[in-house]
Amino acid sequence: MKKSLLIFLLLLSLPVLLTAQRKKSIAPGPIAEKVEGMTKYEGYFNFYWDEKNGKIWLEVDKLDYEFLYVNALSAGVGSNDIGLDRGQLGNTRIVKFFKSGSKLLLIQPNYDYRAISDNPDEITSVQEAFAQSVLWGFKIEVIEEDKFLVDATAFLMRDAHDVVGTLKATNQGNYKTDDSKSAIYIPRTKNFPKNSEFEALLTFSGSADGTYVNQVVPTPNNITVRQHHSFIELPDNGYQPREFLPGAGYLGISYMDYATPINENIVKRFISRHRLKKKDPEAKVSEAIEPIVYYLDRGAPEPVKSALIEGASWWNQAFEAIGYKNAFQVKVLPAGVDPLDVRYNVIQWVHRSTRGWSYGSSVRDPRTGEIIKGHVSLGSLRVRQDFLIAQGLLTPYETGKPVSKAMEELALARLRQLSAHEVGHTLGLAHNFAASANERSSVMDYPHPYITLDDEGNVDLSNAYDDKIGAWDKVVIAYGYQDFSKKSDEKSLLADILNKAHSDGIMFISDQDARPQGGAHPYAHLWDNGKSAADELNRIMNIRKMVLEKFSASNIKPQEPMATLEEVLVPVYLLHRYQIEATVKLIGGLNYTYALRNDGQKTTEMIPAIEQRKAIYAILNTLRPEALAISENIISQIPPRPLGYRRTRETFSANTGPTFDPLSAAESVADLVLKLLLHPQRAARMIEFNNRNSNLPGFSELLDDIIGRTLESTTVDGMHGEIQRMVNKLMIRRLIRLATNRGATAQTRALCYLKLDELNDWLGQEIRKKSTTNHLAFLKHSKAIIDEYMRHFDHLKPVKAADIPAGSPIGASGMPGSAEILCDF
Known part of the structure; x- marks a missing residue:
């Protein structure tokens, strides 16, 4: 199979030139005459800028030659709820130009169904069995030997990122591209030897029906963004795919190979990872031939910038553990470099009007799973939410006392962890939601701050977040990036890496098993802590009780409106919400692993009765009136909202008009539990x-x-x-x-x-x-x-309870496009 795959990749890397006779009558003269007076951009695909007419003329000299086409959103809308962010990657496709008569067609072959074979007829039979996609048709304006000149303007100015569809799907209104208000954006249109970059400024005009567009767009009937297009040379055939196993902790690709013998699985699965090789494969420690380098957005301010660099750099610990020296590096993006340039792995600092997702995406070779570009987007308001949590926990603004530095320290500690987490996705890694129950074994979990009390009963946040890569992270990097000599049995050695992790008690459970609604796994949870979810719920309830008893006007700055106490109260009152979600999964729960036959892992085990009943008792305690009640001391200090400070999703809903409603707060939590x-x-x-x-x-x-x-x-x-x-x-x-x-x-x-x-x-x-x-x-x-x-038991309509304030907007994988995206908050 490996030999056939190598032949397949070699064939893909060779250009096939069109040999059919061309008709000279399509255009009157050479390309130079047509583009006279235009600005030429030399590179992967030469192109010309016709400033007079606002057009891009593309010179195509590669027919039936496959390359990558990636579209992205370089300047977004700025609303987490709409989901159109700056730097958001869209589709990654393998495409090729095909000539028919006076047209060039941009065709996307179907790589989901293949025949990895040295029999060309077998390959053709599969190609013809499944549909391809023609993305665009270009009229040939000039032919010069093996070169074709086409007007690419309409192709570049179409809504490739489906902004119109996203606006409609999020109920923001019906829009269409307004050509009169759109143009090629030359400052971000560039050319390089292995990639050609184009950008268009697009305006979408229509009816601004949605709340979100009215919040963030200056004239909501005209929404202007920028969309980017990249033509990228495919990697050579020097990359060696590595087998995907469900317990290995990687994202990956899969396809059906119809040349597979009938006694083997027709579905082939490979992990996604960067290409990395030692300069000296036999050395215990060696530098990489080409290190993995990530570049941080120059727009990130201090001390955020230093925290992001430090957190992302943690990954070098994992690469050092498998014998690499300085194989993973983090630097500041050089001035003038476009963050969408495929040659640069980037960590972007993205602004929105509300807090929301961060995510790690990538540009991958669809043939092999090789990661060509890692692309991280970090929401800038996330750091302020952690600061707010600390503000509610610490009562930091007591008169006559210095303001605690612990709030900023907590927020920066979370940023380090977040940076490491999202970079991990762009290294190919999946979530590991069992890590919090496993001695913080991975940064690929969603960590809740670990809060303790000191001997005097004061909140201690010094151990809120980890400050390093975990044990699982070293295991998963070893599986994906460890070099093996040509003489070794790679499959056996990879199995040994995972088997040792199992014997050491290091767990891996990912997304589909961690969600609270209907979830059953006792250890894989979001935003939780502790080996026992029920014990941690009881512990966090005691801390919550003590924090609420101390809650006062000293939780907000002097001269802040007293009504803003509610914003600080929300994360404290809801301190236990995610631990409830973790604990409930023990009830009717099942402990299980991603076991392979004969790998020694336990397959399934029903949660013992004593643990289930302990969980039931712990959760029902959260429904006690004394657990749900907000004290009179707090209620009396929160007046109605003043001018300029309206209610938001970050505050509790109210059935009492302008006044603070403690019953709605209690109702939102109780309904979540039930x-x-x-x-x-x-x-x-x-x-x-x-x-x-x-x-x-x-x-x-x-x-x-x-x-x-x-x-x-x-x-x-x-x-x-x-x-x-x-x-x-x-x-x-x-x-x-x-x-x-x-x-x-x-x-x-x-x-x-x-x-x-x-x-x-x-x-x-x-x-x-x-x-x-x-x-x-x-x-x-x-x-x-x-x-x-x-x-009327089959027709009774349920009554809606009070909404719970916004929590973690997470779990939105499958955003526009085929680029691998995992979202976190």
């Missing part, structure tokens, strides 16, 4: 696992636990009583929602029906007892809701 507990997939697993092992808690037991801790708990008075009634109503609504969820199993819906029927009887009994007016109103209204469900 939504996670009463997830249809979790319910189905609990029913199944309980039937397989009666010692495990079943879904019926969980429902009894929730009802016992909510509706059937002792009634209290005052604000705690109002919170209790609010939680009880949410419980009934969530139970009805699950009972009417057609995606839930029949037994899940049946058990919900049974519990609602029992609750209806219980409510009837409680109504007949002596109650306060508020409690009686709750009882009768709740019974009416269940009665309505019993009459």
